[in-house]
Amino acid sequence: MAVGTYLLTALLAIIGYLLMKWRRTMRYWQELGIPCEEPHVFMGNMQGVRTKRSFSEIWTSYYKKFSGSGPFAGFYWFRRPAVFVLETSLAKQILIKDFNKFTDRGFFHNTEDDPLSGQLFLLDGHKWRSMRNKLSPTFTSGKMKYMFPTVLKVGHEFTDVFAQDVAKNPIIEVRELLARFTTDVIGTCAFGIECSSLKDPEAEFRVMGRRSVTEQRLGAIGLGFVNSFPNLARRLHMKMTEELIEKFFMRIVRETVAFREQNNIRRNDFMDQLIDLKNKPLMTSETGESVNLTIEEIAAQAFVFFAAGFETSSTTMGFALYELAQNQDIQNRVREEVLEVGQKYNGDLTYESLKDLVYLDQVISETLRLYTVLPVLNRECLEDFVVPENPKYVIKKGMPILIPAGAMHRDERLYPNPDQFNPDNFSADRVKQRDSVEWLPFGDGPRNCIGMRFGQMQTRLGLALLIKNFKFSVCEKTTIPMKYNKKLFLVASESGINLKVERV
Template structure:
């Protein structure tokens, strides 16, 4: 409206804003009111020292070792998905990829973040699936709040409906009370946060997390984890259905690698799959879940060698989708080509032109978990099924114009055939 916004496109300047000169651009410009809106106190929304302290506390919970502890839980959530798709294939019906993968990620995140068995495939209207949908539903109220929040930041908190917020508050409170009242433990995000508190209590430090803070991080983990991973896998299956040779090569790698691990999809097997990495990297290039990064300048910053000053309070944007589809950095950008990310070619990608998870100190803290979740889902599906485009679907599908996470406007229908 009446205030300036800066869109930066030069990779070197992007590097300065996101990483080298990060102290000038620490804020996302979100309004936080932890009393009236507990969920707003999540890591993504926090700024300054509050963000720094929370990041330090949470970083150890997202290490490779901690993700490995959660791995079997992720794998278990894939079993009902495979059974569900087998039924679809047997009946000769098209698979709604978007819905199937959203059910899978809801089960994974519900289990990993809250320690809850959501059973989304048995009960698509279960509470966590229902409120997971509503968390990203584009209602007129959410759209208006987002528009109003550009002008008056404190109105951004209206984006989450009250019943959605209350559901997560009530659910999380019960879960924590259950954990604290007995000896029940589970390898999930809730337990990792409770362990932080136990350690703080044992050492007499003030590094523990309050109930509201734990709630905020869990809801952030749930929302970010289930929607971004499900849409990424949806986009990936869309491309693989239209690129059968790539799909078959990836299936061969999955089968060959699993054979080395006694036919099991182990954590180590997943990590070893190089072509899977390439396919997923290319999916994230063409379809980055967050199409844009925003930062707010927190103190006057002079752009080196220009004499131009970015004033305090100015919002700075980086178009991830713009970078990823720029032919200067990625020739023939509309083509789905995993070879861009081969060992030989990956080093040629210019720094700070590939940013699917952001970059710098505020890079997505849960990226390892999101990637593992997507790899497990794709491996389970591709090992068991062959996907081809449904006749009603076209290759260049329309992108949803109002979604916070990049996604197709319509459901993605795919033909499914069991691997013989």
């Protein structure tokens, strides 16, 4: 009896201790006197995510509520105290000036059980730095120029399919067509495979690409668990990637690598670069050992290039057309520029001609400001950091950091009339006057988007071909104001973008 009493007392003591620690964790910022919202006991300040609120809505409302209160506000990233950046000067410290203290994103990944999570975007520490150095040569301007004819070929097929659809019905849901275009571009450049999604909307690559973005293995509770207790989640062998998606991309990569190696085929594309890293040992600066990429690591990098490349570019083009349809004067000016540049280069677009599409580039930049596809930049602190000139504000080692780029882009202190679509925000004079961290659709510093050049190339080309050949305007089915998808981490329209389209 006495033993049972002791065990019960010990159990109650342990439970009491855990509850006290649990509560103390969720009082971290309040006790320091740092402004923050009261957190949900499990979801923190992420309550309602993917059900009642989109990720972007959470960042925007939090930024508006606490902007001006200090360099950052306290935030609870599910069960973890986190830093919510409010000033661009602090964003610059984190992304550029003190980058070595904030190299990691701190996202959950589990390469042992979930091989596609071993992608560059999710990797941390030495693994990220090593992979970034290996992949950087793939995205030079020289490699972009080499890939351009392939992108242009898909672009011409795209305008043909677009014209056929317009002939059947002038009301077009442009988002899906744009995704099929970028799927074929990325599939060809990354895998050397004719995806044929322009010809067949239900082509395997398009279906898997769509599912990789829209289908989540974990619900809100699971998402909260892996982000609150990442080490425990790994020990429990938890995964983020859907089984069917993992099997598809692993199979495609294995087949592609085997075919090229057996037939000695080279295309000088992204896959060739990955195969070289598999077969040619590279010395690591830290250990001096030779390291080759495994087939799983190849699949992870090919997967992120595909998934991120097709979705972000097609989404940006869709929002650009949405704004151009509402601003005919801007659309006409873009069309005049495209025609003028085309005449200068003998009637067709070339890689060199893209740099002359100055106003189109302003339109794309303004679209990325208003519709920042990745609305928050995540980092994790590697050592205690005191915010300069603000000794009260200390970022502790291991803390998640959120830089709400999308919310900052709509701050009237940075952009006058911030909700108005105005490409002149990116005229040469205004860009010169602006700090680089005031526009962050691709991030900034050493961990900015590695595929930025490729994304810009296919977006400029795709929009140039469309505006050259078609006129876009709003119709009864056009959703104004825009409604956003609540389930996706990226910014996307809730139910597509319907526009009236006419041949020019």
